[in-house]
Amino acid sequence: GQSLEQPSEVTAVEGAxxxxxxxxxxxxxxxxxxxxxHDGGAPTFLSYNALDGLEETGRFSSFLSRSDxxxxxxxxxxxxxxxxxxxCAVKPIYNQGxxxxxxxxxxxxxxx
Amino acid sequence: EAQVTQNPRYLITVTxxxxxxxxxxxxxxxxxxxxxxxxxxxxxxxxxxxxxxxxDKGDVPEGYKVSRKEKRNFPLILESPSPNQTSxxxxxxxxxxxxxxxxxxGPGTRLTVT
Numbered sequence: 001g002q003s004l005e006q007p008s009e010v011t012a013v014e015g016a017x018x019x020x021x022x023x024x025x026x027x028x029x030x031x032x033x034x035x036x037x038h039d040g041g042a043p044t045f046l047s048y049n050a051l052d053g054l055e056e057t058g059r060f061s062s063f064l065s066r067s068d069x070x071x072x073x074x075x076x077x078x079x080x081x082x083x084x085x086x087x088c089a090v091k092p093i094y095n096q097g098x099x100x101x102x103x104x105x106x107x108x109x110x111x112x
Numbered sequence: 113e114a115q116v117t118q119n120p121r122y123l124i125t126v127t128x129x130x131x132x133x134x135x136x137x138x139x140x141x142x143x144x145x146x147x148x149x150x151x152x153x154x155x156x157x158x159x160x161x162x163x164x165x166x167x168d169k170g171d172v173p174e175g176y177k178v179s180r181k182e183k184r185n186f187p188l189i190l191e192s193p194s195p196n197q198t199s200x201x202x203x204x205x206x207x208x209x210x211x212x213x214x215x216x217x218g219p220g221t222r223l224t225v226t
Contacts, residue, residue, distance in 0.1 A: 008152075030213075031213060033213045033214070033215075035215075035217075040149075040200060040220065041219065041220065042116075042202065042217040042218060042219050042220060043155070043202070043204075043215075043217045044217070045213070045214045045215060045216070048213040048214060087154060087155060089155075089213075091213070097160065097162060097168045098143055098145065098160040098161070098162050098168070099157060099160065099168070099170055099171075100145065100157055100160075100170075101157075101171075102147075102154045102155040102156070102157075103154055104152065104153060104154035105154045105155075
């Protein structure tokens with residue numbers, strides 16, 4: 001089937017670096033997106049990798065390797081406000097419409 | 113301000129009583145989508161729309177209907193709600209119709225069906 005797998009929880013301390021992984025079992029997709037969600041609020045878009053490699057946006061970076069069926073979100077200089085849930089998402093190639101698949105989300109807890 | 117709005121934000125209803133959750137965006141986006149979020153299950157797509165009068169099923173369409181008569185609006189209709197439709201619902205839109213990334217999400221509608 002088509003699925004994305006993420007760790008359910010990650011804990012890190014303020015100022016540290018944390019990596020949230022997203023592995024997928026899907027035959028092909030257009031790119032990997034990441035979203036952040038605080039306490040059941042509206043998810044907000046963080047990044048999109050259309051191609052393999054690293055995309056950097058401030059303290060956040062995202063990486064994609066299609067050959068390894070793997071991507072990750074890297075958060076540097078962690079702040080308390082980074083405590084949130086993080087979701088990866090893909091649009092499968094097999095669907096030429098607008099179908100999207102999301103991972104189950106990773107809850108990040110940043111400790112002082 | 114660019115935004116997606118949903119109404120109502122909270123709703124408690126009874127089994128079988130038809131309801132509609134409205135969604136509107138002011139960004140002239142072609143792509144819109146509905147999701148439900150349940151603990152441990154992440155975001156699951158219910159329906160999406162690639163443009164006016166073009167809608168299609170996501171992963172969990174059973175028990176839901178949608179319509180897209182205008183570009184800005186994409187209402188979600190539950191004709192006969194059941195308790196298993198108790199959930200947090202999000203509407204989203206994207207200007208990248210082809211790959212639908214960079215979605216803008218509404219604030220969510222928390223629905224309880226008793």
